[in-house]
Amino acid sequence: MKPIQEKLKEKPWLGWVIFFLTVLVVFMLGMLASSIVQRRAEAVFAYTPAVTFSEYEPRNSVWGELFPREYDSYIKTSDTTFRSKYNGSSMIDMLEESPRMAVLWAGYAFSKDYSQGRGHYHAVEDIRNTLRTGSPADGVPSPQPNTCWTCKSPDVPRMMNKTGVAEFYRGTWDTKGSEIINPIGCADCHDAKTMNLRISRPALIEAFQATGRDISKATHQEMRSLVCAQCHVEYYFNKTISDGVSYLVFPWKNGTSAEEIEKYYDNIGFTDWTHSMSRAPMLKAQHPDYEVYLTGTHASRGVSCADCHMPFISEGGQKFTDHHLQSPLNNVAASCQVCHREETEKLINDVYSRQDKIIENRNILETLLVKCHVEAKNAWDKGATEERMKDILSDIRKAQWRWDFSAAGHGNSFHSPVELGRIIAGGIAYAQDARIKMARLMADLGENREIPYPDITTKAKAQAYIGLDMKKLREEKKVFLENIVPEWINSGKEREKDY
Helix, strand or coil: CCCHHHHHHHCCHHHHHHHHHHHHHHHHHHHHHHHHHHHHHHHHHHCCCCCCCCCCCCCHHHHHCCCHHHHHHHHHHHCCCCECCCCECCCEEHHHHCCHHHHHCCCCHHHCCCEECCCHHHHHHHHHHCHHHCCCHHHCCCCCEHHHHCCCCCHHHHHHHHHCHHHHHECEHHHHCCCCCCCCCHHHHECCCCCCECCCCHHHHHHHHHCCCCHHHCCHHHHHHHHHHCCCCCCEEECCCCCCECEEECCCCCCCCHHHHHHHHHHHCCCCEECCCCCCEECCCCCCHHHHHCCCHHHHCCCCHHHHHCCEEEECCEEEECCCCCCHHHCCCCCHHHCCCCCHHHHHHHHHHHHHHHHHHHHHHHHHHHHHHHHHHHHHHCCCCHHHHHHHHHHHHHHHHHHHHHHCCCCHHHHCHHHHHHHHHHHHHHHHHHHHHHHHHHHHCCCCCCCCCCCCCCHHHHHHHCCCCHHHHHHHHHHHHHHCHHHHHHHHHHHHCCC
């Protein structure tokens, strides 16, 4: 056998082959070593530190001492500068954007004030500031129930554990204002001992039970949406479960579609309020984000809420979930482009295109509903009977429920545009039916003239049109914010010293 030196002389190219093979082997070994080091770093980071605080610890900063990366990213949620074409994290006065909404909610608290929330970090502050919750100034209690606090703070599971669920719901929202201090955060979604995702609000567990499902069997990926579904859902206050209590219930017994929820409400004879102009028995959609998400293409492919709104990030070789909850449009590289390879501008324009089309049709329905309420009031004024108005008011209720279901979830025109298009189309049909029936009724009453559309081109004009004294409401809220809220905050800080 010839020695290797002679073979190389006969075949000089063989040396280059050996050289490149050696380089390749060294490179692969280097990659393997790097991977091992990175995985060891991640394993160390994934280790859950020994937790010394209570499972109901509401202070996010205390959790942040053990989980600094997650906490640092969570603090970024306080930034409200980002605004997309329609939404974002900045506070948007939706009644200024569309004054028609004030007429649609005449007689209901949303006609006073409706702004897009600034995100989890500001949840407690925003519920104090909004005119919807009332103003317990000078000892006058607020009309809103204590249940309104349920999704605003990790102090809620602490209080529910302390007083019991039904007792927490009891009373008006000002009775526990000094207890609810910390904004939405760690204890709302995580088990303190294991850091596993957990359900901290009983309404979601009870909703699963009502449909014969066991939420404890949900997978980790499902939990990455279900922790959001504790709050980003449609709900109502059931006052028959416990005496004097506005008990929080998700109306999912028949299913989670707009029609199935509507059927649930119809079967129990539930009405949120009676419209002050049309006298229609109305339903108010809250924010059915989870229900609409379930009908979209992302849900059907197993994409969770957290995949887009809380994507994974790496820092110093360590991988963790970004707790800066925000619009994916402000973080396209880490959210959309993980799956979609298109350019950032193309992806954003695709979102806007879907939103444009949905909102175009939603505005048509919104305008029709204003006409419905105005014309119904005219019919009452002209002597219409309850029997003749019954079917008309039912159509108005159905039409506005579909409008509200599509409008209340700010991101839903992207989450499931096909489903929202279907829902809005149904609303337009019901609104047109209501107007045709009213035209026939008015003809029978000898009234054939067209009812003029009101001048509601601004929020102020729309609120004045439905009879709201906004100056008085703002003065009452100012007294509350200056005199009562500081006492709540100081009392809460004193109490936290004992945790």
